[in-house]
Amino acid sequence: MNGFAKYLVQRLFQFFLVIFLGVSLAFLITNLSPVDPVEQSVALMTNFGATDPRAVELMREALAELYGLQGTVLDQYLSFWGRVIRGDFGPSLSAFPTPVMSLIMSALPWTIGLLTLALAISWSLGNLLGALAGYYRSNLLLRLSGAAVMALHPVPAYIIGLVLLLLLGFIWPVLPISGGAQMNLQPGFTIDYIYSLILHGTLPALTLVLVGIGSWFISMRSLVSNIVTDDHVVYAELGGVSSGKIFSQYVARNALLPQLTGLALSLGNVFGGAVITEFLFNYPGVGRLLIQGIYRGDYSLVLGVTTMSIIAVAVAVFIIDLLYPLIDPRVRLS
Amino acid sequence: MFKVLIDLLRYNREFAIGFVLTAGIFLFALAHFWAPLPDTAIYLLPPDMPPSTEYWFGTTSRGQDVLWQMSSAIWNTMLFGLTVTIISRILAVAVGMVSGYLGGRWDQAMMTINDTMIALPNIPILLLVYFVMRDSMSWPILALTAALLGWNYDARLIRSVTLSLRNREFTRHAVFAGMSVPQILVRQHLPYVMPVIFFTAMNNLIWAIGLEVTLSVLGFSDINRPTIGGMIYWANQHQAIIAGIWWWIAFPIGAIVLLFLGLFLLAISVNEYIDPRSRLSRMGA
Numbered sequence A: 001m002n003g004f005a006k007y008l009v010q011r012l013f014q015f016f017l018v019i020f021l022g023v024s025l026a027f028l029i030t031n032l033s034p035v036d037p038v039e040q041s042v043a044l045m046t047n048f049g050a051t052d053p054r055a056v057e058l059m060r061e062a063l064a065e066l067y068g069l070q071g072t073v074l075d076q077y078l079s080f081w082g083r084v085i086r087g088d089f090g091p092s093l094s095a096f097p098t099p100v101m102s103l104i105m106s107a108l109p110w111t112i113g114l115l116t117l118a119l120a121i122s123w124s125l126g127n128l129l130g131a132l133a134g135y136y137r138s139n140l141l142l143r144l145s146g147a148a149v150m151a152l153h154p155v156p157a158y159i160i161g162l163v164l165l166l167l168l169g170f171i172w173p174v175l176p177i178s179g180g181a182q183m184n185l186q187p188g189f190t191i192d193y194i195y196s197l198i199l200h201g202t203l204p205a206l207t208l209v210l211v212g213i214g215s216w217f218i219s220m221r222s223l224v225s226n227i228v229t230d231d232h233v234v235y236a237e238l239g240g241v242s243s244g245k246i247f248s249q250y251v252a253r254n255a256l257l258p259q260l261t262g263l264a265l266s267l268g269n270v271f272g273g274a275v276i277t278e279f280l281f282n283y284p285g286v287g288r289l290l291i292q293g294i295y296r297g298d299y300s301l302v303l304g305v306t307t308m309s310i311i312a313v314a315v316a317v318f319i320i321d322l323l324y325p326l327i328d329p330r331v332r333l334s
Numbered sequence B: 001m002f003k004v005l006i007d008l009l010r011y012n013r014e015f016a017i018g019f020v021l022t023a024g025i026f027l028f029a030l031a032h033f034w035a036p037l038p039d040t041a042i043y044l045l046p047p048d049m050p051p052s053t054e055y056w057f058g059t060t061s062r063g064q065d066v067l068w069q070m071s072s073a074i075w076n077t078m079l080f081g082l083t084v085t086i087i088s089r090i091l092a093v094a095v096g097m098v099s100g101y102l103g104g105r106w107d108q109a110m111m112t113i114n115d116t117m118i119a120l121p122n123i124p125i126l127l128l129v130y131f132v133m134r135d136s137m138s139w140p141i142l143a144l145t146a147a148l149l150g151w152n153y154d155a156r157l158i159r160s161v162t163l164s165l166r167n168r169e170f171t172r173h174a175v176f177a178g179m180s181v182p183q184i185l186v187r188q189h190l191p192y193v194m195p196v197i198f199f200t201a202m203n204n205l206i207w208a209i210g211l212e213v214t215l216s217v218l219g220f221s222d223i224n225r226p227t228i229g230g231m232i233y234w235a236n237q238h239q240a241i242i243a244g245i246w247w248w249i250a251f252p253i254g255a256i257v258l259l260f261l262g263l264f265l266l267a268i269s270v271n272e273y274i275d276p277r278s279r280l281s282r283m284g285a
Helices: A003-032 A037-048 A053-066 A073-086 A100-135 A140-152 A157-171 A191-227 A231-238 A243-280 A286-296 A299-327 A329-333 B002-011 B013-034 B066-102 B104-118 B122-136 B139-149 B152-166 B169-176 B181-217 B228-237 B247-274 B276-282
Strands: none
Touching: A003 A073, A003 A299, A003 B104, A003 B122, A037 A053, A037 A299, A100 A140, A100 A191, A100 A243, A100 A286, A100 A299, A140 A191, A140 B247, A157 A191, A157 A243, A157 B181, A157 B247, A191 A243, A231 A243, A243 A286, A243 A299, A243 B104, A243 B122, A286 A299, A286 B122, A299 B122, B002 B013, B002 B247, B013 B066, B013 B247, B066 B104, B066 B139, B066 B152, B066 B181, B066 B228, B066 B247, B104 B152, B122 B139, B122 B181, B139 B181, B152 B181, B169 B181, B181 B228, B181 B247, B228 B247
16 A cells, blocks of 8 residues: 555544544533433423413424434434434524524535635745744844734634724724625625625634734744754755745745644634634624524534534545645655 | 742743733732622622722623722633643643553554544534533533543643653663653653643643633623623623723723733743753854
């Protein structure tokens, strides 16, 4: 078996393990909890007034069937897997009778778009700045910009988003602070709609970029400042290789490898930040869906979104893993 | 230990600023033990008072003194963060050191599980736990859940240090001298791993506090127990920004930013202190 095939099998195994463990965990959490989701939903629905006890009993049975809570724990576990594989989490209670899956599917493109854009910007900008700061250590401008992104990095996404919202949406109102696009516009490839998309996406994306950029900067700077003293770099310098070439081909390229691994490892965390940001800016992605589901006590929606986001993050990690051999020839050749 | 601290304070500007900030915020939080009113009491003071000599940071729409609320809130938030950090350090050190020392198949198996857990998104899982627990959710349960989700990355880091120690001369000596595996790990390897533990602990503390702020801002914790995120939650509930009660939001945000800045400066200066290369470059070599 050559190196690439071996690598692929290994990654594929990891991918399935993540999904297996994640889905099992979601099942376990919902099953071990002391709160019965059926009783919770019944209480929610009978809140508004007295209901016929027979109707309540029927509702109980229907809900238990809907949530897959009939039979032994093993039965429930297997039926949960069946539902995950079929992509059928039943109808949402708060948006009855829309299936949970179609709610998720209409929200997912928003999250994927926002996250991909924000990640691409923060990863490339953070790595570029970090690499430059590690290579040209005495440059004052780089040091100042480094200090700025590093100071922002530990602050949680919600706080950065809230401050941006107050500054750019309230004190100096230049950007829309809520929604994914203007309400009265027809979605489609029109200039107006795309302009409105960009305008609405700016604040959420900016929040995620500001949150993410610092950690890339820090790790890239320390990677580069270690590689700079390596023998092959010193040799290239003595050999008269131009400093631009040393920077891009000898230093930055080597340092990018662990950063790509880091990208795969951090996706789960980045997704969490997106959940919060979407909710803050009322952005129509899965994060807002999840938090609204929690506020409305919508059991099937919350379970569906959690399971699907575990799977979606695993898929994204797997895609990055597939890209890795492209920039690291050792995986292809060994 | 003391000497190191004094040296760091004298020669490392980042450490000095971080230390002063963190210590100041800690003292401020400590003051809540002498608060004039219980921190869960509401509507005891005139609501919506702007900052004045009587109420330095103003009062909330719920009739609470923002200054004393913040003092309790920072204390509770820090307590949460420390609980998460301590529990998750125990897990990270145990898994990381054992995995690194044993090596081979054990290492592979443990790291595969570890990598799997890293790839799971934390926030949706925590939200699911909150959702199913609802009113029975308390901060120790939340802390335990966060700790169970927050050790994997650092276990990897600790493992890589132990892995390099395994092939060192003194490890072989210890094995030949008849020391057991736990003895080697604790008495021979732990001193080398200690700096990494300390550094990851700082980062984990920052992460845990950020998590607490995020969850309680959304109201997904015990909302009657004052925390920094909880203050912002209540301010949002009362639409403080629209009502012009800026002090209810601005002061908690300021406190959070200062706390994070302090902890972060401590973390990076400790990291620099541990890494000899950057220490040399600081000295001008």
